Amino acid sequence: MDEPGSPERAHREGSVLSRTSRVIVAAGAGLLAIVLTFHLAMMFFHVAPSNVVSREFSGTVNGYVYPEFRQNWKLFAPEPVHVNREVHARVVTRDEDGEAEISRWYDVTAAEIEATRGNLAPSQTRNQLRKAWRTLTSTLDEDERPRNEKGEITAGYVKRVALLRISTAVDLESVEQLQARAVTTYVPEPGWSERTTDDEPSTRTLPWWDVDEADFPEGSAR
Known part of the structure; x- marks a missing residue:
């Protein structure tokens, strides 16, 4: 038997640890x-x-890809995105007396815009609503309702992100419905361009969405 601290025993113990490490790495x-x-x-x-x-x-x-891993090639397109779009949300809350109240519109893309302005390499997660909104509106029918599974998934995502963004200003426990809209403004054309754009912002407002427990951010009071 090797004595404690002997070179032979230390070598064997080191070998055991090395094998364990290799198993963990593998x-x-x-x-x-x-x-x-x-x-x-x-x-x-x-x-x-x-x-x-x-x-x-x-x-x-679709459940895995949308909306976090949505693919598009606009970076390489002849006509990249040239609009500024703000997504707003408002909610219906109910007070202790049972009275319903509609909140003001909250700019829920303000945090994304602030995080990307001046940042040469912003994270893609800071464009959550901008990308999700474009995906959502491409799946809506004439009544502004999702017409397929992709639209339903994206609508739920937009709803959850909007609730997360306004959670510091609104008591989530009292929220019953949420409505979203987008205000789009065209970027002015350069002087050499012959194309004209509308200077007036356009607004697209979606119907009210019911809000339930599954829509609230993890760890919220709801």
Whole structure:
């Protein structure tokens, strides 16, 4: 038997620790590979032409992709986005006497605009509502209601983000409904451009959405 502190015993103990470390690293690498493979598969079936797999698992693919991983190529398009869009929200609350009250409109994109202004490399999470709104409005019918699963998922996302943004100004426990609108202003054309734009902002207001417990941010009082 080796004496405590002997070189032989220290070498064996070091070897045991090394094997344990290798197992942990291997397990972590395997888990990372699984997650990465799943992510790449979801993105592939999202952007690939319609096929048997993408149609069969469209709910799973859309649920994973929208709206955080939504794909678009406007950065490389001849006509990139050239409008300023603010998303506003207001809510219906009910006081202790049971009276309903409609709040003022809150600018829920103000935080995103402030976080990206002057930042050369802003996080994509700071464009949550701008991207989600564009996705949502592309899925609405003539009554401004989602016409497919993608629209329903995105509407729920917009609702939750809006509630999160106004939670410091509104008592979430009393909120029963939420309404969203977008105020769009065109960026002025340069002097050499022959195209004209409307100087007046345009407003698109959606119907009221019911709010339930699942719509509230995690950890809220609701």
